[in-house]
Amino acid sequence: MSEQPTVPTQPLANGAQIPRLGLGTWPMSDAEAERAVAEAVTIGYRLVDTAYKYGNEKGVGRGLRASGVAREDLFVTSKLNGEWHGREAVREAFQDSIERLGLDYLDLYLIHWPMPWQDRYVDAFLGLTDLLREGRVRAIGLSNFKPAHIDRILAATDVTPDVNQIQLDPTLTREAARAYHQAHGIVTQSWGPIGHGGELLAQPVVTEIADRHGRTPAQIVLRWHLELGLIPIPKTSSPERMKSNIDVFDFTLAPAEVAALSALDRGEDAATDSDTTGH
């Protein structure tokens, strides 16, 4: 394992740079998040993903401060919940989130779920564009949005969403969504990137490639995301797993290995349906 892996960054549509891998924090409590985030940042993580809904923004903020790493070297994401889908309401939710985090800006603020039955997500996105213009956030985006939802956003503003964070792993390759994002300059972030640590990691195709490279199954799956230009945010509370999950920038997968992993795809219908789910 390398000494202190550094995470490369890539550019976003509105000019910020985003680390190519980050730490997920759901379902950590405040106390767990404080410990895990401090540990992760010390190990070399720079991107930390939280949300109002996770109820751990205070802990995440404490962990960031405990790490001693300068604010400008960190990349902090939080997410807007459905109660605040409205151009002005966004401001209140954002202010509460940064106060809990103890920060004066966010690197990335996402609409957590479109909740199309409310028909308010376009207004919410316009609220995010206000925050971007005012310099309160460095980048803005979406989570769990389908192309049809994004079409409505793109029709309402010239501001490109920097990111769409969606459920994505080798069993849920989301090809149509990825192609749509790429065509519109939107970066795809993968949640549940290692399949929640479940049976994906025991699939023979994963373990065979892992054996061939002398790597863990999780490292192989995380490398698969990187090969496809995706930004995975694996969650772990274990310092050992944090170290190995980030230690994926010194090897590559062959195109045939990427294809063999992608062949695990179970199709779009296996993904959580954001037309009927959300909060």
Ligand SMILES: NC(=O)C1=CN([C@@H]2O[C@H](COP(=O)(O)OP(=O)(O)OC[C@H]3O[C@@H](n4cnc5c(N)ncnc54)[C@H](OP(=O)(O)O)[C@@H]3O)[C@@H](O)[C@H]2O)C=CC1
């Ligand atoms: N936008 C959205 O709607 C959503 C966003 N998210 C975000 O994405 C993040 C990641 O998604 P998540 O659902 O947590 O799923 P992940 O695919 O990241 O899996 C996390 C699980 O895998 C285990 N794990 C971590 N590393 C390893 C490893 N190297 N080997 C074996 N098991 C491992 C963890 O356990 P342990 O901690 O014990 O190591 C945990 O149980 C969340 O934390 C959250 O920040 C998640 C869901 C929805």
Ligand SMILES: O=C1CO[C@H](CO)[C@@H](O)[C@@H]1O
């Ligand atoms: O981000 C999230 C974490 O996981 C939860 C359970 O799947 C989701 O509800 C939520 O959107």
